Amino acid sequence: MDDMKTAEHQDPNAFDDPIVTKRAGGAAGIGGVLHAMDFAIRERAMLPLITLNKPGGVDCPGCAWPDPDEEHAGIVEFCENGAKAVAEETTPRRCTPEFFAEHSIDDLLGQTDYWLGRQGRLTTPMLHEAGDTHYRPISWDEAFDRIAEKLGKIDPNDAIFYTSGRTSNEAAYMYQLLARRLGTNNLPDCSNMCHESSGAALGSTIGIGKGTVTLEDIYNAGLIITVGQNPGTNHPRMLAALEEQKKRGGKIVAINPLPEPGLINFHNPQTPKGMLGSGTDLADEYMRIRINGDQAFFQALNRELIERDYLDREFLDEYCTGVEETIEHLKKVDLDYVRKCTGLRPEAIDRVADMVMEAGEKGVIVCWAMGATQHRNSVPLLKEIVNFLLLTGNIGKPGAGACPVRGHSNVQGDRTMGIWERPPEPLLQRLDDEFGFTTPREHGYDVVNAIRAMRDNKVKFFMAMGGNFVRATPDTPVTEQGFRNTDMIVHVSTKLNGSHLHPGSEQTIILPTLGRTDEDKQNGVRQSVTVEDSMGMVHASTGKRTANPGLYSEPAIVGEIGHRAFGDSWWLEMAGDYRVIRKHIANTIPGFANYEEKIKNPGGFALPNGPRERKFGTPDGKAHLTQHDLKYFDCPEGHLILQTVRSHDQYNTTIYGLNDRYRGIRDGRRVIFISPEDCRDLGLEDGQIVDLTSVWEDGVERRAENFRVVEYDTARHCAAAYFPETNVLIPLDSTAETSNTPTSKSILIRVEPSAA
Numbered sequence: 001m002d003d004m005k006t007a008e009h010q011d012p013n014a015f016d017d018p019i020v021t022k023r024a025g026g027a028a029g030i031g032g033v034l035h036a037m038d039f040a041i042r043e044r045a046m047l048p049l050i051t052l053n054k055p056g057g058v059d060c061p062g063c064a065w066p067d068p069d070e071e072h073a074g075i076v077e078f079c080e081n082g083a084k085a086v087a088e089e090t091t092p093r094r095c096t097p098e099f100f101a102e103h104s105i106d107d108l109l110g111q112t113d114y115w116l117g118r119q120g121r122l123t124t125p126m127l128h129e130a131g132d133t134h135y136r137p138i139s140w141d142e143a144f145d146r147i148a149e150k151l152g153k154i155d156p157n158d159a160i161f162y163t164s165g166r167t168s169n170e171a172a173y174m175y176q177l178l179a180r181r182l183g184t185n186n187l188p189d190c191s192n193m194c195h196e197s198s199g200a201a202l203g204s205t206i207g208i209g210k211g212t213v214t215l216e217d218i219y220n221a222g223l224i225i226t227v228g229q230n231p232g233t234n235h236p237r238m239l240a241a242l243e244e245q246k247k248r249g250g251k252i253v254a255i256n257p258l259p260e261p262g263l264i265n266f267h268n269p270q271t272p273k274g275m276l277g278s279g280t281d282l283a284d285e286y287m288r289i290r291i292n293g294d295q296a297f298f299q300a301l302n303r304e305l306i307e308r309d310y311l312d313r314e315f316l317d318e319y320c321t322g323v324e325e326t327i328e329h330l331k332k333v334d335l336d337y338v339r340k341c342t343g344l345r346p347e348a349i350d351r352v353a354d355m356v357m358e359a360g361e362k363g364v365i366v367c368w369a370m371g372a373t374q375h376r377n378s379v380p381l382l383k384e385i386v387n388f389l390l391l392t393g394n395i396g397k398p399g400a401g402a403c404p405v406r407g408h409s410n411v412q413g414d415r416t417m418g419i420w421e422r423p424p425e426p427l428l429q430r431l432d433d434e435f436g437f438t439t440p441r442e443h444g445y446d447v448v449n450a451i452r453a454m455r456d457n458k459v460k461f462f463m464a465m466g467g468n469f470v471r472a473t474p475d476t477p478v479t480e481q482g483f484r485n486t487d488m489i490v491h492v493s494t495k496l497n498g499s500h501l502h503p504g505s506e507q508t509i510i511l512p513t514l515g516r517t518d519e520d521k522q523n524g525v526r527q528s529v530t531v532e533d534s535m536g537m538v539h540a541s542t543g544k545r546t547a548n549p550g551l552y553s554e555p556a557i558v559g560e561i562g563h564r565a566f567g568d569s570w571w572l573e574m575a576g577d578y579r580v581i582r583k584h585i586a587n588t589i590p591g592f593a594n595y596e597e598k599i600k601n602p603g604g605f606a607l608p609n610g611p612r613e614r615k616f617g618t619p620d621g622k623a624h625l626t627q628h629d630l631k632y633f634d635c636p637e638g639h640l641i642l643q644t645v646r647s648h649d650q651y652n653t654t655i656y657g658l659n660d661r662y663r664g665i666r667d668g669r670r671v672i673f674i675s676p677e678d679c680r681d682l683g684l685e686d687g688q689i690v691d692l693t694s695v696w697e698d699g700v701e702r703r704a705e706n707f708r709v710v711e712y713d714t715a716r717h718c719a720a721a722y723f724p725e726t727n728v729l730i731p732l733d734s735t736a737e738t739s740n741t742p743t744s745k746s747i748l749i750r751v752e753p754s755a756a
């Protein structure tokens with residue numbers, strides 16, 4: 001009997017007694033195949049998986065790792081977590097009106113994220129009004145009318161339109177237009193919580209807020225340095241690209257407080273060596289750095305290269321500014337302070353400097369993910385990485401460059417489509433010209449400011465295009481209260497999640513939508529959507545699975561709301577034929593001319609990327625080297641620095657399962673990884689149940705309870721635990737300078753024996 005249908009009221013924060021086993025020595029392999037097949041068979045995902053990430057097929061709704069060209073493509077082009085992401089959509093389970101009639105919101109609040117996600121695909125629009133204990137079905141017609149009516153009554157800046165990175169280019173383009181047609185730039189998106197720091201650092205130094213490398217560059221790089229990234233779980237097909245780079249003689253340096261198996265060894269399931277042999281060793285050097293020590297690491301590395309006079313003077317003279325000031329600044333870097341910040345021995349920096357020089361003309365790429373972007377000093381850190389790439393001339397040549405690896409399949413595309421609370425004037429001008437209305441110029445709310453506005457009762461309407469806002473954001477009780485303060489909330493979702501359980505003060509509507517693998521027919525014609533991967537490649541995705549009857553696509557939902565709220569003809573024209581959306585995109589977004597033709601190419605097309613050709617889109621056309629002070633992240637005695645992480649059975653706040661097989665965890669999630677030395681110093685024991693309390697300048701006690709201590713080989717004074725369970729520990733006001741990204745990777749905590 002599927003225990004996932006019964007819903008005894010329980011405490012989702014109760015201890016779940018996970019089993020702790022040995023950490024894996026490497027990633028993927030037979031285990032990866034078996035797990036992928038388990039999900040694929042159980043959830044009927046086999047068919048879409050065959051053409052996943054292949055021309056003419058579906059783009060994986062998981063991460064944004066690019067698809068290799070035919071020469072490098074495997075028999076199949078998906079990883080274990082891609083199979084899980086597809087299985088989330090193809091599951092035969094259905095979350096029906098009968099389910100909502102059986103389960104009150106109070107009941108559902110007693111369930112875990114995992115249990116909620118297992119209830120299956122939503123089938124029918126659902127409504128909750130003030131005083132209701134349960135959601136009840138509502139017709140699409142009435143739902144759209146209620147939304148349009150509300151939009152007609154409010155001040156535009158009392159509305160917020162949130163976007164999750166799974167949203168296609170076509171839906172994102174219409175959605176930004178809906179917000180701006182209303183008159184607001186309140187367009188927060190999940191990028192605000194992940195790579196906003198990357199956009200801020202790269203945009204101001206090299207003139208583009210995206211990475212500069214291609215997949216071919218990864219294969220050919222002489223050296224790849226990965227910073228704060230766990231590709232084995234979060235971008236698994238990257239491992240095949242790293243294996244190819246190693247085969248071509250390249251080297252890898254991994255910088256991460258945790259020993260992630262996916263950075264140590266890769267068993268490529270599409271090769272005999274991978275399936276039967278020893279696999280491929282990846283990292284040649286593994287820097288088990290202290291959390292938040294990365295900026296110090298790159299300052300010291302840059303200092304060492306300057307001392308060795310290993311600088312690309314020709315490149316610096318021709319393309320860069322701020323060179324001498326930066327060199328003088330870096331010469332003064334205090335290596336003892338660096339050692340304190342990084343926890344690394346000076347020889348470690350020297351070894352990496354040797355590898356940079358050995359890579360020489362083959363080039364050096366720096367890849368990074370959340371472990372680099374979710375700290376107070378993330379923007380200065382990423383600018384220091386840019387300093388490194390510029391000083392050594394590793395920008396705009398083969399095998400070299402900056403590579404922020406995006407976590408959500410179309411998060412980069414959404415920003416390209418205009419999903420940004422701080423839109424550039426030229427975009428707004430082009431939209432004005434194209435659609436004949438004046439778009440708003442006042443900048444809007446990002447994620448953190450949106451939560452502040454809801455907390456302070458300034459929001460009358462909140463709409464979420466996908467995602468799980470309440471569970472993904474920091475300071476959970478504050479966000480929950482923010483939702484309850486908001487008059488009307490609209491969720492466009494494929495499945496039930498924790499955000500649905502915090503209804504607005506007047507009304508909340510859940511609109512069930514198509515998934516990426518579902519066939520999307522408009523006026524009887526199958527539609528394709530497009531996405532942009534981490535490397536700026538735009539390609540088509542065409543769902544072919546017969547969807548549950550009665551679901552609307554995301555563009556159709558936005559089209560109906562726009563049409564009813566504003567009456568413009570273009571809403572239904574676009575919703576009825578996505579080529580019309582792409583025509584407007586081609587007229588208003590640079591790089592999309594001949595859009596319809598270009599997406600017919602297998603693999604799609606590359607968007608312009610100036611730095612790849614050493615053209616820098618900065619005001620002075622130069623690449624900027626910059627200087628930054630170093631600040632030690634103090635960890636007083638009796639405390640630890642916590643980073644929130646995903647398990648291997650998780651994608652953002654979607655919990656696929658209760659295992660984290662690479663880290664040796666089974667059947668549970670309430671664990672905290674702490675080094676044996678720190679356990680000894682803190683008087684803790686492996687297996688002990690503890691409560692976590694974050695320490696922040698506002699003096700508020702933020703607690704997360706009932707975690708099992710797991711002695712683990714993490715860097716000293718550093719701990720790790722899963723989100724969303726630990727997002728409650730992150731203060732709303734603890735954000736990165738400039739990017740305002742929550743500091744989910746460096747939170748000061750106390751660990752105490754569990755009160756329970």
Ligand code: SF4
Pocket residue numbers: 053060061062063064065077078079080081082083085234235236237238
């Ligand atoms: S690497 Fe990312 S995009 Fe590729 S199949 Fe896996 S989850 Fe999907």
